[in-house]
Amino acid sequence: MARQDRAIRTRRSILEAAARVFGERGYASATVEEILNRAGVTRGALYFHFSSKEEVALGVLQAQLPIDRLPERSGKLQELVDHGMVMAYRLQHDPLVQAGVSLALDQGARELDRAAAFRAWSEQLQQILTEARAQGELLPHVDITDTAEFLTGAFAGVQAMSQASCNRADLGRRVCVLLRHVLPSISTPALLAALDLSPDRGRRLFEEYEVGSREAVPPMTGS
DSSP states (O other): OHHHHHHHHHHHHHHHHHHHHHHHHOTTTOOHHHHHHHHTOOHHHHHHHOSSHHHHHHHHHHTTSOOSOSOOOSSHHHHHHHHHHHHHHHHHHOHHHHHHHHHHTOTTOTTSOTHHHHHHHHHHHHHHHHHHHHTTOBOTTOOHHHHHHHHHHHHHHHHHHHHHHHTTTTHHHHHHHHHHHHGGGTBOHHHHTTOOOOTTHHHHHHHHHHHHHHHHSOOOOOO
């Protein structure tokens, strides 16, 4: 177990170092040597976990993928709100998630599948919207695919504007503004009034998720 824990920590330290290097220099200019120096690990340690700089970058990109285990809500549009608010909070506090988003928007990273993260977010939103429609939460005219792709792209633009303006300090508020403008065009009026769009909802939900994740890990037992 101790060896596994060390391997997990080493992999995380490599990804965090790569995130800083990619964030400062961009994918194309970053080198494996810089990542090694920043992480303080050997070349062998890096290649034990990753076969190339591209694979390291893909690991960073995956850090921004949607969290699957947020608490389920009876209202599916509340779940849609929750995923956006939690992502906003993660972007404010997790350098690895920040670097993943930056890589997805880095036009110099041509060899990477930068669209994968956008597809993952759109597919999750499509699933939530499909469930929302089944529960009668959507207005009849809503196109699920178009709405999911629009929300994904709009979030990317809002977070980029917030990052440029104030290093994402106001991202929770900006995402609330985005949702307040979009949701009336897709949600039934009765449900809309019940949605929680508080700017601090992302923090509260992420803390709840963290507690749940720790409790889900089985305790270590002696052999």
